[in-house]
Amino acid sequence: MTDTVLEMRNITKTFPGVKALQNVNLKVKEGEIHALMGENGAGKSTLMKVLSGVYPHGSYEGDILFKGKVCEFKDIKQSEEVGIVIIHQELALIPQLSIAENIFLGNEQAKRGIINWNDTIVRTRDLLQTVGLRESPETLISSIGVGKQQLVEIAKALSKKVKLLILDEPTAALNEEDSNNLLNLLLTFKREGITSILISHKLNEITKVADSITIIRDGQTIETLDTRKDNITEDRIIKGMVGRDLTSRYPGREAKIGEPFFEVKNWTVYHPSQQDRKVIDGVELHVRRGEIVGIAGLMGAGRTELAMSMFGGSYGKRISGTMIKDGKELRLTDVRKAIDNGIAYVTEDRKEYGLVLMDDIKRNTTLAALGKLSKWFVVDENREVVEAEWFRKQMNIKTPSILQKTGNLSGGNQQKVVLSKWIFAEPDLLILDEPTRGIDVGAKYEIYTIINRLASDGKGILMISSELPELLGMCDRIYVMNEGRITGEVPKEEATQEKLMKYMTLSRR
Structure with a gap:
């Protein structure tokens, strides 16, 4: 496990008003589980989208070398053709289709335009056995839980002859048992020679399975740690992520109940x-x-x-x-x-029920209590701006403007907007x-x-x-x-x- 399978050199990616990545470097060795860690908004997902072709060549600066060859991916299809497959945090399965249909969607087992369903079902059974699922290939995605859906996504990646598997927060919505099953599956893939890049905020998972850890902070590479050589503790990782020692995970409070x-x-x-x-x-x-x-x-x-x-x-x-x-x-x-x-309720699913992702921070902040800003059913937009700006500062929401689309924020900053919305409702x-x-x-x-x-x-x-x-x-x-x-x-x-x-x-x- 000494050969470098992936190298990303001086990757810089800029969005309007924000430099998301600045001269980021990443080296991944063949057959290892390489963790990518950093705070929300540090640039982890952006870097992986550059690697997988979501952000095509020409939209960023820097070079990608995979197995020693320079790659200039124009889209996801090109990255998948060389064996790089990404599984995003938000699963991309279609609930109304079967497991088999989802696994081979866009990669149909067809000849002369006609799908060979027998071959599709047989291959799906083999893939499901590999990832430890006993469901029938004809089972609808809507009939299985999130943990099993995550395994279907991995089976879909395996169907594309994956060499480098990228998993972005794969256990975020899983319970402890499903999380352990998925981590054990990654260890199995490692023994079979598949390289994985794992993005996760769960420090105990990272220390359990990762061979190397690259830490990104504010869009820049901070360091790469080798867990096989050094005794890497959770506190050591946290220091790299936040730039300081976090003496306590929970702030003190003098309760006045x-x-x-x-x-x-x-x-x-x-x-x-x-x-x-x-x-x-x-x-x-x-x-x-x-x-x-x-x-x-x-x-x-x-x-x-x-x-x-x-x-x-x-x-x-x-x-x-x-x-x-x-x-x-x-x-x-x-x-x-x-x-x-x-009474206010902050939902567990901020993207689906907590926010209007296509709307800006300003409107999301005031949405639950627009009546406070209204007279004769007309919203006072100047007051709305003042209130949203106050919450942006008080909640330390990292954004260049309250007019930024909420969907463009990191998960942590989105959560602060949800909290702002309900605190504004008093x-x-x-x-x-x-x-x-x-x-x-x-x-x-x-x-x-x-x-x-x-x-x-x-x-x-x-x-x-x-x-x-x-x-x-x-x-x-x-x-x-x-x-x-x-x-x-x-x-x-x-x-x-x-x-x-x-x-x-x-x-x-």
């Missing part, structure tokens, strides 16, 4: 289409002013369903139970009523669903600081997270869910990962 002001009693929700299936079963919880309350649970425990059902009935049918805020019973039949009653209770998913450690720290500031201002916070260390580091109290029920309530001083996991796996009696 008041009286309970929000309460849910006997909250029950049925599935929206399977109306005899109870998804949330008799949940009871409360939140005090200034308190950060966590909700832990495995995938499918009902955490998101609970949050969305409380937010104006955004999820579920036959919702029953009592919701009380400041001693008054609430009947929130839609999202607008939830907002008007001081809620008393802020429900945060996976608020740091897909965000680097530096941006996470900034988000944690914002959450603490809101709690210090007397807001109540309900925080859902799949990362137990995050809940332990941030929350004053943690509810644990399993099978739609609260199975435990643990105060901060008694909380451990082991105790939370015990409640997370506690089945119905």
